[in-house]
Amino acid sequence: MENILLWGFYVMTFYAFLPGLISRTFGFRVFKKGKTEKEIGLTFDDGPDPHYTPQLLDLLARYNAKATFFIVGSHAEGQVELLRRIHEEGHVLGIHNYVHKSNWLMRPKTVKHQIEMTNDLIERATGQRSTYYRPPWGIINLFDYSNMGHMQIILWSALFGDWRIRLGAKRLEKRMLKKLSPGQVLLLHDCGMTFGADRDAPRNMLEALETYLEKGKQEGYSFVGIDKMISLTDVNRKKQQSLFKRSIISLWLLWERAFHFLFRLKVVGSGDPPAFHYRVTKYGGESVSFEDGSKVEKGDRIAELHFDNRMLSSLAATSKSPLATGIRILREVERALPRLAKQLKADPDAAGVKAVYGVTMIHRGADRLGFHVYKLKEGLFARSTRVYLRVLLKVLTNTKQYDKTRKRKSENEMVSPRVLLMPIPRLLTYDQDNSEAVVDTGAPAALLEDTLAASVQDPEITSKTTAF
Numbered sequence: 001m002e003n004i005l006l007w008g009f010y011v012m013t014f015y016a017f018l019p020g021l022i023s024r025t026f027g028f029r030v031f032k033k034g035k036t037e038k039e040i041g042l043t044f045d046d047g048p049d050p051h052y053t054p055q056l057l058d059l060l061a062r063y064n065a066k067a068t069f070f071i072v073g074s075h076a077e078g079q080v081e082l083l084r085r086i087h088e089e090g091h092v093l094g095i096h097n098y099v100h101k102s103n104w105l106m107r108p109k110t111v112k113h114q115i116e117m118t119n120d121l122i123e124r125a126t127g128q129r130s131t132y133y134r135p136p137w138g139i140i141n142l143f144d145y146s147n148m149g150h151m152q153i154i155l156w157s158a159l160f161g162d163w164r165i166r167l168g169a170k171r172l173e174k175r176m177l178k179k180l181s182p183g184q185v186l187l188l189h190d191c192g193m194t195f196g197a198d199r200d201a202p203r204n205m206l207e208a209l210e211t212y213l214e215k216g217k218q219e220g221y222s223f224v225g226i227d228k229m230i231s232l233t234d235v236n237r238k239k240q241q242s243l244f245k246r247s248i249i250s251l252w253l254l255w256e257r258a259f260h261f262l263f264r265l266k267v268v269g270s271g272d273p274p275a276f277h278y279r280v281t282k283y284g285g286e287s288v289s290f291e292d293g294s295k296v297e298k299g300d301r302i303a304e305l306h307f308d309n310r311m312l313s314s315l316a317a318t319s320k321s322p323l324a325t326g327i328r329i330l331r332e333v334e335r336a337l338p339r340l341a342k343q344l345k346a347d348p349d350a351a352g353v354k355a356v357y358g359v360t361m362i363h364r365g366a367d368r369l370g371f372h373v374y375k376l377k378e379g380l381f382a383r384s385t386r387v388y389l390r391v392l393l394k395v396l397t398n399t400k401q402y403d404k405t406r407k408r409k410s411e412n413e414m415v416s417p418r419v420l421l422m423p424i425p426r427l428l429t430y431d432q433d434n435s436e437a438v439v440d441t442g443a444p445a446a447l448l449e450d451t452l453a454a455s456v457q458d459p460e461i462t463s464k465t466t467a468f
């Protein structure tokens, strides 16, 4: 049972934090579909067309719809006024090469040149350069990525074959209405002069689009340029992510509370957050003898310690480095030990307890407090604990610090879990000296679970020498 809970905890750690790491690693993206409430992105390729593009602009204006025009440079030559009109009416201009040719048929240098020439035309007409690029037929190759620099590649979520006149306005309309939903990026054509298209196909497109816009208006949609579509999508993705994280964390805390309840964990002292929780359980490891002649053997009663998650995370959040966090945690532990001694002495459940015990990665200096530090015996438990503690360390510290820490040789030392044991007579010495030195941290409550792995059932000790 305890192990199942522990595994549940590991799994949750991965679900909550890995997606963020992955999206950071693969930051580059090609935009295809948005995540919006009621917005749709209309995009028009291959223009401008001196006959159809002005009609399209009139239609869009009637519905107060904004769109994105991926223009072919050679079609835009001599169309300065039309480009300017597109821009001034609030639409976005993007690049669709200078001639309508697939990038597979051109050298990377030629593609780059095509983009630059088209962008020059846009700049001459509007005073601004575009950052949006759509490769003809959507064919992207690796060179495009290296070529793009600051360009954003825009593909689409829906296309309809509107470049063919025989499709007919009615069928096109039917296909389009199926894609009347938030976040769609529609690919349409306002020019039929490219290879494989029909010269007057845009006539059908305009007819179908009018119905689409009308229906969209009735249903409360708004039609936006690709710039707005991307920024809305970014905002919504972030919102969704934090919602996801929040719900995972509340589940986590709920699980922790259930764990504390199920295993009757007791709080040490009244500090908020407290440093420890403990429960009385039976020792399951190998026999250990201490210098004072006392012994802990399998089956002996021990008090198993757990760091308080809020204490840990608030310290980690306000420390400059993992090392500083470790030092502050050590200080908290030192402050809490007199309380723990008092409490164990007074707790009838704790009668006959031989030692206090815990598994933790934060063990630096623990020997000076009177703990005996042992390595965990290699095995599934040690391995999984190590993975968990690594993730936890990464989550608790900011990424830069973590990377710095990783580069140090001490990494394995830092994140390798250890067993801590302190014989009760040693603990009770804390009761005599400064028992009033306990100070509340008053740190803000925060999230994560204790680092002292909660459910150790059978820790096996191989080494009897302390680690320090």
Ligand SMILES: [Zn+2]
Pocket (backbone or CB within 6 Å): 045, 046, 096, 100, 136, 137, 194
């Ligand atoms: Zn095209």
